[in-house]
Amino acid sequence: MRRTLVLFCGGGSGGHLTPGLAVADALSAGDDPPEILFLVGDRPVERRMMEAESYLHQSFPLAPVRRTLTSIAAARGFAGAVRSARRAAKGRPTVAVGTGGYVSVPGVLGAKMGGAVVFLIEPNAVDGRAKRALSPWADRVFRATPNRKRGLPAEVRVEPRSLLVLGGSSGSASLDAAVPAAVAGLSGVGSLRIRHQCGGDPEAVRSAYVAAGVPAEQVEVASFFPNAAVRLAESAAAITRAGALTLAEAAGYGVRPILVPYPHAAGHQLANARRHAAVQGCAVVEEGPNLPERLRAALAESLAEAPPAVRRLTPIDPAANVAELIRAELRRLRG
Numbered sequence: 001m002r003r004t005l006v007l008f009c010g011g012g013s014g015g016h017l018t019p020g021l022a023v024a025d026a027l028s029a030g031d032d033p034p035e036i037l038f039l040v041g042d043r044p045v046e047r048r049m050m051e052a053e054s055y056l057h058q059s060f061p062l063a064p065v066r067r068t069l070t071s072i073a074a075a076r077g078f079a080g081a082v083r084s085a086r087r088a089a090k091g092r093p094t095v096a097v098g099t100g101g102y103v104s105v106p107g108v109l110g111a112k113m114g115g116a117v118v119f120l121i122e123p124n125a126v127d128g129r130a131k132r133a134l135s136p137w138a139d140r141v142f143r144a145t146p147n148r149k150r151g152l153p154a155e156v157r158v159e160p161r162s163l164l165v166l167g168g169s170s171g172s173a174s175l176d177a178a179v180p181a182a183v184a185g186l187s188g189v190g191s192l193r194i195r196h197q198c199g200g201d202p203e204a205v206r207s208a209y210v211a212a213g214v215p216a217e218q219v220e221v222a223s224f225f226p227n228a229a230v231r232l233a234e235s236a237a238a239i240t241r242a243g244a245l246t247l248a249e250a251a252g253y254g255v256r257p258i259l260v261p262y263p264h265a266a267g268h269q270l271a272n273a274r275r276h277a278a279v280q281g282c283a284v285v286e287e288g289p290n291l292p293e294r295l296r297a298a299l300a301e302s303l304a305e306a307p308p309a310v311r312r313l314t315p316i317d318p319a320a321n322v323a324e325l326i327r328a329e330l331r332r333l334r335g
Contacts, residue, residue: 005093006024013045014045016103017050017099018148024055026324027326037057038053038058039057040103042060047059062077063102085106085113088114089110095116095117095326118137119140123244123245142325145318149319158235172198198222228249238258239260254314256282
């Protein structure tokens, strides 16, 4: 019999890829690891993340359902992903893991056609469209956020008067404009250290902070921070979106960010933010009128609190738990 396979299907954003990578790390660390294959889309964030990995992956020009129905390239990509997943799963023990996003749909369906057992990971407070579409074919659903801990330090020193801004794996144009404007009215703005993951032109965002009174040498702006969890841990304050992965990274080090839910995420980020705030006690600032002023008030309160000198990584590891359940299923399939 061919080697067992775990097929990870998902993408479109870093939040839909990283949970799968975390579980893959845990599977690879065990005895007799299965073959691991990722089926992903071809957006820049997916290319950037997967090219940095040693895991086998196949990418397809996938798109949301509406575009798939009207775009020949997207329709071909969907059909190609279905065929590839079916071929990979056929004739051997396979677990297909849907990690979310429209990218997960063709891979999971194809794997199911090839005889795979289907597990879904849904970390959000509200089920996403892909999860709802795939639920009838799922053998198990995990309500958890597997988060990558490989290489993360057990302790991180916190830098006083530092602010991290994360708009998600692709940045955020609205935060690019609102946060520098919010910072401009803060007392002691000249002592701030800013790290900002932007959605637009990094130089324009950097200039906006300098115009707000932050010294240029204390501003770092980039389109992507690969070590976001560590940057969260070392920052005295943070402003982030409310994607499940970002919240898991923050909770891993006990960080309480100011949450600005992405308003076009079918309501799940707002639900995530409210659930997280109820447990962690952090502020939620929704987009809308006077966003800079409302962010300024929340930020002033956050910076007024004395941060801990050191933040420590929690030992809780959902990825290891999910990996162990996948191993058990593969043993059952092998007989």
